[in-house]
Amino acid sequence: MRRWLLAFATMGLVAAACASEAETPGSSPTSPAPMEQTASECVEANADALFAADTLTIGTGNPAYQPWYGGKSVPDSEWKSSSFTGDPHTGEGYESAFAYALAEELGFSEDQVDWVSVTFNKSFAPGDKDFDFAMQQISITEKRERAVDFSEGYYDVNQALIANEGSPAIGVTTLEGLKDLRLGAPVGSTSLQAIEELVQPSDGGHGYPDLDKALKDLKNGQLDGVVVDFPTAFYGYADVVVGQFPPIGGEQEQFGLTFETGSPLVGCANLGIEQLRDDGALDELKDEWLEVDTSVPVFS
């Protein structure tokens, strides 16, 4: 008897749920910025969209990895520097430097930039955000566009495989050759996607909550190799950069900033990014902070 009541109740709920229209939050249009407006004018025009008045609040992960974030941590900062991590407040590291450059374009001084530590999930989860945008080497994809608003890409990224001495991965030049190896990457990164879609390893690949744990297993010998984005690969987390991966799905992958859907600040940010690109500032940042050896072979 109770079972029938439960069935009726469930049917009622499901029927009502299905009846409602599904709106994807990422589909609402953002207000377009009028032509000829500068980035900072755009921000002024949309000042009430800021999380904190007169402040640019940026969310990023903790720990913040080199070479995206560097420098010695400032006093009272949530971020602790080490040989592999840095502090966003320092302006050192590609993303940190880029953030301050963008902030300037948007009309904020250095002291007007605030950093909050944000988990990966929080950068796209629904509900009110406590930042204006999140920046954590997040790749732009169509599926993700449904949940958040992305800015334009601020960095073209490729994936690479790193390994330690004695790993069976060293010397492998084909994707086929990687199939039976144990490869790992942080969950949510396109690095993991590269493993799953390009290599399709026989053990399914290994996802980690963060880069730290993946590297630990690499050190232990539990993994034969870790996939990271190109610049990270050269940072010295492991002995050898084995090779680069071709683009997943054939398209150039890019990092973008994530905004709450419908945020008018996206347009402003895009103006700023375009400006930095046109000025050659993005290339300068790349040269200064990211050492890459483009002669590393691409897996075929």
Place this chain on the structure above:
Amino acid sequence: MTGHPSPGPEVSFPQGQPGIDPRLPGGDRRSRILAGGAGRNTWIAVVSTVVFFSVAAVLIVNSAGWPTVRFFFFDGAEFAYAFPRIVARFRWNVFIFCTAEALVLVLAMFIAVLRSLPGPVFAPLRLLAAGYTDLFRGVPTILVILLLGYGMPALELHGLPQSDVFWAIVALTLVYSAYVAEVYRAGIESIHPSQVAAARSLGLTRAQSLRHVVLPQAVRRVIPPLLNDFIGLQKDSALVAVLGFTEALLRAEIISANDFNFTPYVALAVIYVAITIPQARFVDWLVARERRRREATTQL
């Protein structure tokens, strides 16, 4: 049956009314009244349930945040994509919790028996068992998995397995044996001393009484809490995700992070509930059968 009053005039007996004997005086009239009452009650219950849940559903569905929640948690396309992939990795969870449970049932029995050995001679063993129980019920399961899963391979001892799955099973076995040992102990102590008296009076030794009379009954008696702990173990099998092993939870995390959507987690929840319900019904049946047997022999 003997002793019944002689039946009255021929009356027709409505079918499907258990427990109402028309041979008793006024039987037919009684059954008609009861039939009317029971039928009406059922309809009231059905209608009221449907109304209540429909109203609740309508209220939820029309709330301001519903479209967002629906997109992030109940997206049909995402569910269809995620579900088969998660189910495919779920077989690892099944392997982990089935293996662990088999080990737990044995190890916990050993600890429970150690703990109940009588006499001063066995005091150190009792203490050991009590200490074990306190330790592994005290430390959070996820910590035990992390410590063993990262720590043991780091010791680099020869012959020690390195696999995540192995250490996850070890950790889960150690932790759950502590809980299940207490459950067994409660079961053993709930067996009335008269059963032991009967066994001893027949000349069976203490060990024989334990093995043939006490333990079989004790275990049957504690099947509901044993199942509770088993269900807890099934859910905790997901903790191997923190070691980087891609079972169902990590698969859900990966899809969720890639697609910026939480529906994969809902899919996993559905899988868990689907396997739990049949287990619960099976145990209900077992318990009813044991109760019948026990109560017939007037144990106090």
Place this chain on the structure above:
Amino acid sequence: MTEAIRIEGLRKSFGPLEVLRGIDLAVDDHEVVCLIGASGSGKSTLLRCIDLLEPVDAGRIWIEGVEITAAGVDENAVRRRIGIVFQAFNLFPHMTVMRNVTLAQEKALGRPAADARANAHELLTRFGLADKADDYPDRLSGGQQQRVAIARALAMEPDVLLLDEVTSALDPVLVAEVLDTIRGLATTGMTMVIATHEMGFARDVAHRVAFLEEGRILEQGDPGTMFTDPHEDATRRFLDRIIAAGRM
């Protein structure tokens, strides 16, 4: 005639409560002794002490001439030679009737399974319960369960059978069948000590009746004289109460 049981000066306390205050009793082979007395007089405790289910505080007990209260005695061996049946039947609910009767034969006596089954079958048939052999105790009536309990005790071929108010928990309709079974055992010469409230039964079956009051045997003698003309006032008062309650 040898003595099946001899008890001298038995004392037993539970904490501050002294339940047995010096029991002296002798039971010959093939003799049936009935213990009567009010609840709390110590009948159950006495039987449990004889079977070494309770440690004795003082006094000595001999079974077939062997002192079982001596130091270093193998208690399990002693219990194999004494059978006891309890008020609450205490059948093992997770085993069939047959298994209840064969378990101790196999494990405690080391009998091969086939012999144990044959022996059990014979006993159950004797008690009219052969068709219940594969049932679980929950399918049997109280009287049937109690008779299985008796069969289970007898399967061990004890020297002595102790019965602790075995009909007190039964539906009155079922009491007779159990008493009949016990009567049958008496005619086969089984040595028995029976604690009971069934006075009529005691009068029929006992060679001797012992009246317990507050942990002592106040009076004992053959049932004929005990019931009609007891010596002690206490005995007389007890019997009067029984008659007044319509139970004799």
